[in-house]
Amino acid sequence: MERKKVLLGISGGVDSAVAAIVLKEEGYDVTAAFMRNWDSTTNNDILGNPTVEDYICPQEQDYNDAKKVCEQLGIEILRVDFINEYWDNVFTYFINEYKLGRTPNPDILCNKFIKFDYFLDYAMEKGFDYIAMGHYAGVEHTQEGSYMLKAKDTNKDQTYFLSQLNQYQLSKSLFPLAKFTKPEIREIALKNDLYVAKKKDSTGICFIGERNFKEFLSNYIPAQPGKILDYRTKKEVGEHAGVMYYTIGQAKGLAIGGQKDFDNGKWYVMGKNLKEKILYVSNDHEQMFLQTDKALISDINLNNDKFIGITEANAKFRYRQKEYPVDIEWVDNNSAYVSSDNLPLGITIGQACVFYLDEYCCGGGTIDKIYLNNEEIDYGEN
């Protein structure tokens, strides 16, 4: 019987390297592919970039690491480049969302459009049976189609980022790390003496990396300074460089020190008025100003027809937050109201709402509007 051919996305980190080992042990015919989707120079990524002056750009370093790993494991490594596709499908949307004052999640789109679309197509054209990624997630291929499962390591579970994958994409995917925890991955890496066994995990936007975020955005979105007002009293408590540089619930970077007529305490962004360039903040101790009990979710993707029309689920509104049981009231095929008396504070427009049923990740959508007591929270925008 012929072995199934898998094209594994390899990043130069530990996770995808161990994924290669696992796939090999499972009997797959593994080829690796390194993706390059961002070029700091051509994309004018200057401000806020800690690596601009490095001798070797981090992507090349990662490629070299990936190459070494592949040599160690005796697998072929390919190199693909989706820089233009990333810019057109992910980054343009990302910037436009910020310009609208929302807080997008680019990595979800990166998965939807790049890793599990352009890259998937590339693999299929090359005759591979599956693609594989080093995500902490699981997939189950059955007669009724494929299902996405949470990873064994619930602390690292990355299904939130995979919530826009459809049935076809899922059916062509493998997630070799599903059954392992992060410490186990490190252990496997060490046992196999992998070159990257001790390499630090990378964070920041996928393919772009860690940045001073406000400065990074200012490369693409010009500053539009305005006032910071306390929401209750409408008193001015500071100035900002642009409301679009901030997200709901944010405390850092506001530069609001102790205030004469207010209690001690941190100041959190609670809303913005784009037209007036006002950033609303509050320092209420309980942070109840961030409360919400209903949200409109749009662009909902369900990864298996079995989930169509579900009226209850556990929902996650931000990566690494708890799941909250919610009622789902469908508006049409891909938008719905989600509600509960107990939702997390600081639900933010532009982020994803992802649905779970037990161990299954059903899919998710984009948070479009938020409500409290049936009133939309919009800070005078409309």
Place this chain on the structure above:
RNA sequence: GGCCCGUUGGUGAAGCGGUUAACACAUAUGCCUUUCACGCAUACAUCCACGGGUUCGAAUCCCGUACGGGUCA
């Protein structure tokens, strides 16, 4: 002009003769984290508007000067 009160780190603000000059917020760094955030930890006033004096010893008491605020003809 007379009288009274105040002036402490980036900000708000404790301390009122002997302190490593609280605390909170900001800021920086680290941790956490494949988004943005939240969270956690650590660092940060050679010094208390300035000059002089009293005292073994002053941010703390006294006297001037400057700058605020109040009040009375």
